[in-house]
Amino acid sequence: MSLELNDDELLRYCRQILLPQIDVAGQLRLKQSRVLIVGLGGLGSPVALYLAAAGVGELHLADFDRVDLTNLQRQIIHDSEQIGVAKVDSAIVRLTAINPQIRLVPHRAALDEDSLAAAVAAVDLVLDCSDNFTTREAVNAACVAAGRPLVSGAAIRLEGQLAVFDPRDAASPCYHCLYGHGSEAELTCSEAGVVGPLVGLVGSLQALEALKLLAGFGEPLVGRLLLIDALGSRFRELRVKRDPECSVCGARV
16 A cells, blocks of 8 residues: 555545644555444445544454445435445445545454454454444454554434443543443444434444544543443443453453
């Protein structure tokens, strides 16, 4: 991968390069970054769109599902013409149209323990955009084992949550520290419902946290849980401490 930005890239990303917190050096870091997005649904849609548009050099896209009519109310990376198409392939069409200069790596099959470990180890950062607790636990364990930062988001009904877990930071908790062996998040949107702009909001914030970590600016949401009340348009933040007895990250040095 090139260690410089070409003229097209300088023009394409000029609005964020103008920010002193990013500048050319930060844009280069984005270009050289590799990111795994687990899930290309309501959360993964804005995540993938914004990271591609921002110039993250390599996006690994993981989803074994196909586009369904019921997805289109909130999964904005897909459209009616893609119904029945694998979500990874549908996303590749849209992302290539937005930014043909980035590399897209598909993972169309469900990731088992070994393939998930390999996929996480192959990137610099992981975004969990899945919709079930089992997957989130597995992704968290793989990130802890590989020492990769994890940006985790969730949205259901009219409530959203966002947190960053970074095993490179000795004080950072992991997902299991916060949720243990289960939570109400085990409900899915198909069971409880969700409003579309809420997943868009959470996914956009996930993308922002990823850009901060990759480009090296701002204060990532490590050790903090952001709670979003869409009904009342309120945001609340909770401090989250690492559990030294955690069965996933407790033995981390």
